[in-house]
Amino acid sequence: MFVMKRKLTVSFTMLVLLGRGLLADEGMWIPLLLEKYNIEEMQGMGFRLTAEDVYSINRASMKDAVVLFGGGCTGELISDRGLLLTNHHCGYGRIQAHSTLEHDYLTHGFWAMSPEEELPNPGLTATFLVRMEDVTERMLEGIDENTPFRKREKILEERASAIIDEAVKGTHYTAVVKPFFQGNQYFLFVNEVFRDVRLVGAPPSAIGKFGGDTDNWEWPRHTGDFSLFRIYADKNNMPAEYSPDNVPYQPKKFFPVSLKGVKPGDFTMVFGYPGSTARYVPSDHIEMLTENLYPELIKIRSEKLAIMNAAMEDSPAVRIQYAAKNASLSNSWKRWMGEMQGLEKMQVIDRKKVFEREFSNWVQADKQRTEKYGRLLAQYDSLYGIFGKYNLLYQYFNEVFFRYGSEIILFAGNFRVLEDYWQGDSSLAAYDAPVERLQQVAGNFFDDYHPPVDRQMFAAVARLFETTVEEEFYPEVWKQMKKKYGNRYSEWSDGLFEQSWLDDASQVKSFLAGFSPDSVNKLIQDPAYRLSMDARRFYYLRIVPEYMRLRQQISELDRLYMKAQIEFREGERLYPDANLTLRVSYGQVMGYEPRDAVIYRHYTTLAGVMEKDDPNVYDYRVPEKLKALYREKDFGRYAENGELPVCFLATNHTTGGNSGSPVINADGHLIGINFDRVWEGVMSDLMFNPEKSRNISLDIRYVLFLIDRYAGAGYLIDEMKLVE
Numbered sequence: 199m200f201v202m203k204r205k206l207t208v209s210f211t212m213l214v215l216l217g218r219g220l221l222a223d224e225g226m227w228i229p230l231l232l233e234k235y236n237i238e239e240m241q242g243m244g245f246r247l248t249a250e251d252v253y254s255i256n257r258a259s260m261k262d263a264v265v266l267f268g269g270g271c272t273g274e275l276i277s278d279r280g281l282l283l284t285n286h287h288c289g290y291g292r293i294q295a296h297s298t299l300e301h302d303y304l305t306h307g308f309w310a311m312s313p314e315e316e317l318p319n320p321g322l323t324a325t326f327l328v329r330m331e332d333v334t335e336r337m338l339e340g341i342d343e344n345t346p347f348r349k350r351e352k353i354l355e356e357r358a359s360a361i362i363d364e365a366v367k368g369t370h371y372t373a374v375v376k377p378f379f380q381g382n383q384y385f386l387f388v389n390e391v392f393r394d395v396r397l398v399g400a401p402p403s404a405i406g407k408f409g410g411d412t413d414n415w416e417w418p419r420h421t422g423d424f425s426l427f428r429i430y431a432d433k434n435n436m437p438a439e440y441s442p443d444n445v446p447y448q449p450k451k452f453f454p455v456s457l458k459g460v461k462p463g464d465f466t467m468v469f470g471y472p473g474s475t476a477r478y479v480p481s482d483h484i485e486m487l488t489e490n491l492y493p494e495l496i497k498i499r500s501e502k503l504a505i506m507n508a509a510m511e512d513s514p515a516v517r518i519q520y521a522a523k524n525a526s527l528s529n530s531w532k533r534w535m536g537e538m539q540g541l542e543k544m545q546v547i548d549r550k551k552v553f554e555r556e557f558s559n560w561v562q563a564d565k566q567r568t569e570k571y572g573r574l575l576a577q578y579d580s581l582y583g584i585f586g587k588y589n590l591l592y593q594y595f596n597e598v599f600f601r602y603g604s605e606i607i608l609f610a611g612n613f614r615v616l617e618d619y620w621q622g623d624s625s626l627a628a629y630d631a632p633v634e635r636l637q638q639v640a641g642n643f644f645d646d647y648h649p650p651v652d653r654q655m656f657a658a659v660a661r662l663f664e665t666t667v668e669e670e671f672y673p674e675v676w677k678q679m680k681k682k683y684g685n686r687y688s689e690w691s692d693g694l695f696e697q698s699w700l701d702d703a704s705q706v707k708s709f710l711a712g713f714s715p716d717s718v719n720k721l722i723q724d725p726a727y728r729l730s731m732d733a734r735r736f737y738y739l740r741i742v743p744e745y746m747r748l749r750q751q752i753s754e755l756d757r758l759y760m761k762a763q764i765e766f767r768e769g770e771r772l773y774p775d776a777n778l779t780l781r782v783s784y785g786q787v788m789g790y791e792p793r794d795a796v797i798y799r800h801y802t803t804l805a806g807v808m809e810k811d812d813p814n815v816y817d818y819r820v821p822e823k824l825k826a827l828y829r830e831k832d833f834g835r836y837a838e839n840g841e842l843p844v845c846f847l848a849t850n851h852t853t854g855g856n857s858g859s860p861v862i863n864a865d866g867h868l869i870g871i872n873f874d875r876v877w878e879g880v881m882s883d884l885m886f887n888p889e890k891s892r893n894i895s896l897d898i899r900y901v902l903f904l905i906d907r908y909a910g911a912g913y914l915i916d917e918m919k920l921v922e
């Protein structure tokens with residue numbers, strides 16, 4: 199038998215089955231289409247409700263109890279007074295923002311004991327889906343493969359805005375039209391956005407983030423990852439900006455909370471906002487990620503995280519300042535490593551190649567298909583060769599200079615408005631607004647800024663930048679610094695920080711307070727500012743245009759390849775990639791085997807929290823009060839066979855954005871809050887493995903126990919509707 203050299207050890211038929219057929223439990227389904235594609239299967243798996251119970255525009259349905267929480271998490275309503283449940287890590291930034299050394303809610307937790315104590319969160323939104331509609335025909339009418347890209351974009355934009363205008367006319371709703379199946383289908387979403395969302399409660403991080411980044415993306419898990427908010431509305435129950443006169447929102451629907459627990463095989467449904475997946479990409483894409491992009495990103499983040507971690511370990515104040523930044527850097531850093539391992543173990547590149555071979559055979563068997571799709575894979579191949587390079591540059595500039603990079607360089611970038619005005623030769627009064635805005639930005643920045651951390655990070659990333667990025671992509675100011683300092687990166691960083699005044703809160707403050715157009719001279723001589731401007735200029739001149747051009751070409755191929763895959767896989771039920779729209783995933787409660795001879799049970803208990811307890815390890819310090827409650831073993835109605843459940847596993851297909859999603863049982867009752875996935879299955883964004891891909895949920899009984907016994911906030915339990 200012919201065996202391809204590259205570790206093709208899986209049998210061909212198995213590959214074909216796995217590569218082509220949709221696997222049980224895989225899929226993020228469209229709520230509007232459940233009736234057509236899923237409900238029968240769901241009911242076959244034990245679901246006792248109807249598609250209308252999940253999504254309906256004629257009556258209250260589950261979708262009326264689910265929100266997009268902020269811009270990237272999910273939340274669910276659990277009382278008729280607007281009480282909202284989400285993850286601790288979703289409320290994290292807000293909890294941090296309310297925290298000071300005196301009132302350190304991150305460390306000690308926060309519980310409002312009355313409505314007056316709830317804390318407002320400017321800018322935080324909770325978005326309900328009012329309705330969705332397939333608008334594909336109207337969007338794509340008259341457009342075909344010969345329509346040039348720009349023309350297509352323009353037509354789509356015009357049509358979308360007309361559709362949106364019609365949809366929201368005379369209402370307070372907002373709307374958006376989103377592409378599905380890489381632009382082969384379009385849906386309209388009409389939303390209702392609430393803007394007064396207050397913090398009600400959060401456990402201490404030692405519970406809500408128990409296990410921290412050590413346990414993140416792993417099982418067995420013991421994290422009490424929840425926080426509570428409340429949506430407020432005006433007197434007519436309508437969305438309104440924050441006002442002390444607002445009242446708790448009365449939702450159309452909220453979830454009853456089940457105390458019945460879970461057993462292996464039980465039906466589970468996750469209803470939320472998965473952010474993005476890439477299920478239909480060619481093997482070239484996976485190669486780019488695992489061979490080129492991820493290894494570099496992992497390396498640079500490892501260095502930054504090591505520096506932050508050491509400083510956070512040394513100082514409680516720095517721990518608060520860098521908590522959210524650290525969590526966000528670390529979360530993807532660890533996921534990339536898990537994805538790489540999972541993709542490799544599952545031989546995803548080989549599987550994709552086998553699929554591509556079959557696909558090519560199918561294409562070549564027909565003349566028309568050959569004309570339409572015959573060059574697709576070859577085009578991908580040549581495009582990814584060069585796209586890989588620009589994609590890495592694009593991400594790397596962000597890791598070094600911008601979004602995830604050196605803080606001072608990113609911060610300095612904000613001051614550009616002053617130079618812009620200056621060049622525009624404006625009057626002093628024109629500066630008032632930008633200066634005021636900068637004062638705000640600076641206030642927020644310095645709250646969470648510790649210059650020694652940033653100084654060390656700059657030295658570290660400077661070194662990596664030079665080993666990873668070719669010289670032709672060094673910004674001009676970089677080259678000058680290189681000439682001066684050579685490879686002495688610490689000196690380089692020290693020089694930058696000593697000469698710059700942008701890392702000094704009081705100097706920035708007085709600069710802004712005494713600002714006059716002449717001050718711009720002082721700004722443009724600052725080395726951090728100069729590097730920031732130069733890096734930005736270079737990035738927008740040399741990297742972004744090429745990156746965008748290639749990305750656009752790939753996205754055009756993606757659209758065509760998706761169309762072809764739909765034809766090729768005719769008769770199969772396909773689900774569109776996640777795109778931060780409301781989706782249903784269903785599956786069942788189930789443990790798994792991470793590796794030979796190791797079997798993971800489907801749930802964890804409070805006993806496991808105590809097992810992990812270790813006062814010497816920050817991530818594993820169990821609060822005294824929780825230990826006392828454990829010793830008393832007084833778990834009341836929240837226990838099962840004398841144990842207090844903490845987390846459980848199921849086979850639901852989820853991704854980033856699904857955090858905080860309600861996990862619902864066969865009767866439509868809340869049994870858990872989704873918050874993570876397991877290490878061996880985390881590549882499910884790219885390929886789902888039914889044997890290893892599991893979502894991790896917090897058992898709702900642990901949440902209730904903590905609210906009731908730990909926090910003594912039983913009044914919140916009284917608001918809920920418990921099902922015993």
Ligand code: ARG
Pocket residue numbers: 287410411414415525526528529854857873874875
């Ligand atoms: N891995 C989970 C998700 O992707 C949880 C992340 C928050 N926890 C953390 N340790 N950073 O969001």
Ligand code: ASP
Pocket residue numbers: 271852853854855856857858873874875
């Ligand atoms: N933890 C993720 C989130 O924040 C969920 C996941 O990726 O499984 O949405």
